[in-house]
Amino acid sequence: MFESRLAAVAARIEARLGDHLSGDEGALAGAPDRLLQAMRHGALGGGKRLRPFLLIESAALFGLTEDDVLNCATALEAIHCYSLVHDDLPAMDDDDLRRGQPTVHKAYDEATAILAGDSLLTLAFALVAGERALPAEARVEIALLLARDAGAAGMAGGQALDLAAESTELSEAEIARMQALKTGALIAFACEAGAIAGNAGADERHRLRRFGEIIGLAFQLADDLLDETADASQLGKAAGKDRARGKKTLPALFGIEWTRRRLAELVAEAEGVLAPFGDRAEVLIAAARFIAERDR
């Protein structure tokens, strides 16, 4: 039931991204073909689309439909995809494979991958600003939050800390900070943006942010666990790579059993934060479990 709902949202995000990246209309009308192709290569054809799902389900908690926030959700996925395109570059993580396909700089070239990433990032803000179902005030607030959570004080800053970690030993606190920025910020954004779109009160908005932070932690922990235990065919990308690079992860420091216990604690904490919403939060709670227990 949860997974079919996730798949349905993924299909809608894929379609909406495809519409925008066709270059037929909107902010990309008139863009050069090869650049559009590279953007499609980096953004279409895969991914669980978990972040947009969280945004849509957070907004649903406040009575909004999928259509009310579909462009905001698509924007969030565009940001996530841009970050993958840039992170895969030779100067960054130097990955040849992503979702079982050549990465954008492999399929095209480095310059095109840099520009495709830049263009996906830029597109995201066109999508938020153009979310006609929401009042301008909400769009502005969501854009501001997205810029904070995606930028140097969020995801991009986390990637900078992660790269620095290849040459210096990080403490547990420093690993936590890096991961909170690199992975946590966008997931927390997803949940908080849904609350903003839904015109939530301060306490509700704060709860959604907190929920997002908790499941962001769980997401990273589950990811690191998979890097320790899964193989490349399960992941569609190289496995065991973090360890090979000397990147410290919490599962590497504390072991697999500790990690599984910690994941269960985080799910319980996430449930507690959303308790005031009662049954309405059922899908988000299912998402928290899915994140903590996923095997790919």
Add this chain to the structure above:
Amino acid sequence: MFESRLAAVAARIEARLGDHLSGDEGALAGAPDRLLQAMRHGALGGGKRLRPFLLIESAALFGLTEDDVLNCATALEAIHCYSLVHDDLPAMDDDDLRRGQPTVHKAYDEATAILAGDSLLTLAFALVAGERALPAEARVEIALLLARDAGAAGMAGGQALDLAAESTELSEAEIARMQALKTGALIAFACEAGAIAGNAGADERHRLRRFGEIIGLAFQLADDLLDETADASQLGKAAGKDRARGKKTLPALFGIEWTRRRLAELVAEAEGVLAPFGDRAEVLIAAARFIAERDR
């Protein structure tokens, strides 16, 4: 008189950029120090700040003060600076020198330069969204326009076409399209955004856009002329580089005298477009002349 006004605006943009890039408050609070340093390296300490000047003076035509649009103007400069940081990368134009200083990837490293560019681009949208003096509707419309003019159908698309031009022969029409996107789009944005901020009517807004397009053409033509005639010490960057790379420019195709005549025509055209504004357009007309006649 015009140049002192330009210098005064440049000083304010420099100060505002510096405030944001300190990381003390706003969207960058909590960002990693080294990434902030690289962003400052890429954005501070130089530049005529011509684009923000055009935005401020276009808004002034409709009665707005510098303070009303200072964050939007700063956002535009952040976009311009991000594009320079990325264009200088080894995979793109591979430049070691910018404004007489080492480029960001030389002073830091490639990964940091990519992330600093990404972060400056992201910051720009935080600045537009956070322009408190303007109504949310204007901020949303300006963000949408900025995303179009900076993205794949604007500046980034132009850079993609420019890189492709190193390996294929472009026609005059293709050169014009490439330059309209790469350089023209952001300059046209500057003028149109000022009109949006000033709540201009459709005809006025259209005139400002058109004015921006014309001076964008003049800007590129003057730039290409300088590449033919000036030396590196005048430019603070390598000269004659376009020609050495086999990049076709209009001055290279049609000669220096043709270019000077064409520049004079463009200035006259720009004056015509702004004629309905009378004396109020004096500063913008002076800007058009400055752009066409500059020697560095």
